[in-house]
Amino acid sequence: MSLPKYTPLNYRLWHYTYLTICGLVFFFLIAPLFVILPLSFNAEQYIHFSAKMLALDPEGFSLRWYEDMIWGTKNPWGLAAKNSIIIAFFATIGATILGTVAALGLSSRHMPYKGAVMALLISPMIVPLIISGTAIFFFMAKVGLAATHTGIILAHIILGTPFVVITVTATLTGFDHSVTRAAASLGSNPVNTFMKVTLPLILPGVISGALFAFVTSFDEVVVVLFLAGLENTTIPIQMWVGLREQLSPTIMAVATCLIIMSTLILVTAELLRRRSERLRGINR
């Protein structure tokens, strides 16, 4: 964003002020994440930049908190990670299938009461989690699914579907329906058409919806706090418990792992978005 030479001084000043403000906001957004990285390699027990760390002395850094995270005695992270992955995996599959199928129906122009149905399907995203948690807890307790993986997975399917519905519907708005008609006229049945024609085209949208559902489930605390017993503890729950007691360097190590994971997810989502735009012929 270079300015033309004839720009008057006051606009020039304003322009640089604007860039500075933007820079500060970007810093505010991203910097807090980077505080965690060095602290997770701290050799000391405190969540504080020690003098040795500031002097970049290798002795100030260590991997002991990562060791503690993985092999530490009585540590809950192994079980929590296992549970988190199992729950997120099944919740993602459930949410993606239900959400994609519903999105196919919703983006048909024949769908009756489209607005009202859409509003209902999106509502789990809008209603505060604390209310969803309370309501789902009452339900699961009644049907005997409280403190079970199944109960948590069902709850997370509910919370994940709105994202799938939104992303897949968005992908389908640019969808050229003549290709499915062409397939039908060539004698393909609807299921075959979906698997061979529609799905490959909307796949980027489906996968990015699935990513949203996965992250929602993997990151979700409030509903699990209501539903989980000791056996179903997840990573966010353990972090929550840990943070309520005290900030420990092990939590920083876990947080660093989660940041790395979210970076990977971000890259995947970004690549998918671009591919989807290319497939739908949106040129920018």
Add this chain to the structure above:
Amino acid sequence: MSTEQILSSDGIPLAISLKKAERRNKIRAALLVAPLFLFILFVYVFPIGEMLFRSVDDRMISGMLPKTFKAMEKWDAKDLPEEPVYAALYEDLSYLKETKTYGKIIARLNYEKSGFSSLIKKTVRKVNKFEEGNYKEQFIKVHKRWGQMEYMGALKNTAPKWTFAKYLKGVDLKFDQEREIIQVPENRRIYKILWMRTLNVALWVTVFCFVLAYPIAHLLATLPMKYSNLLMICVLLPFWTSLLVRTSSWMVLLQQQGPINDLIVWLGIAANDNRPELMYNVIGTFVAMTQILLPFMVLPLYSVMKTISPTLMRAGKSLGGTPFVAFRKVYFPLTVPGIGAGCLLVFIISIGYYITPALVGGASGSLISNTIAYHMKSSLDWAFASALGAMLLVGVLTVYWIYNKLVGIDNIKLG
């Protein structure tokens, strides 16, 4: 002109054939949506309905003291009730003692008026020593509170099967003995403060997010693609990162010995032994929530700004407007849909926020969600938690409805 019907190839009139096909398409679309619709309906919407139901349901106690309440129907609650009421109470209490189920009414009555706990316990202990006849006197002899209007009135107040008492409690009101709605004593008015604080935090977080997000969304939308993609990472990485990770990074930053306090001391704003409390109060809630919710404001703004052609600003300027005028008259009005979407989204999310206030908010920075969680998990007053939840839900759904009217729910964009 003859009205000859057009027939399709199989001899059926085209209009009918078309209608049939339309209906088939309609059914097909509905069938595709049905599994998710029914799932959400049964596992989500009905449970929320049940929660609302629970908040007004007061049938438990009327089931446990049926005879007493029947006898109380004729009592005008102006003076102490007559003998039949006490006789009925005796029958109910003896039955409850026999079946050992009086524990529940103790909790319920104590919510209504503290002091009932010891009253019921003491009475139940002695109820089998009661002699027949003149129960009123015997009750008052066991405990003088049975002869006090406050307690008898409170007892009568629990008789209706459905009650709005929990909702009244949620806004610092209550029923008095005559079932008139009054304010609770001044020192116990906590919920109005809580609602106001929640609303305040949500509003200010929305305002801060808007002020911070607008310039960077504009920058992202106007920069060439290769730079903006890089900067977009700054928005998207926090967006995809676990909420607890972001909250814990704020806990690191804001703690007493943390970097921000170090900076404040280094700048000489505060003395080293007098470091300001940045966490466990409303400041912590504000700062952390603003940063956490900022991406939700940037993304809708960005997607709207992306569609505004830069030639419009140039046209405005070439027609003699200063950049400021061109911005105010041309650019800004075009971004209003994005502003609406972002602000409502951030407001809706922040009004029901739980995790961050609970971790960095302390007592003075906790919001309505934290109180709901407290009543769900600690005090176990589920009916009250449900009532607070219902009130919050009504507020959020109102905003959601406005959002739907203004922006349209299918226009939500993610990333």
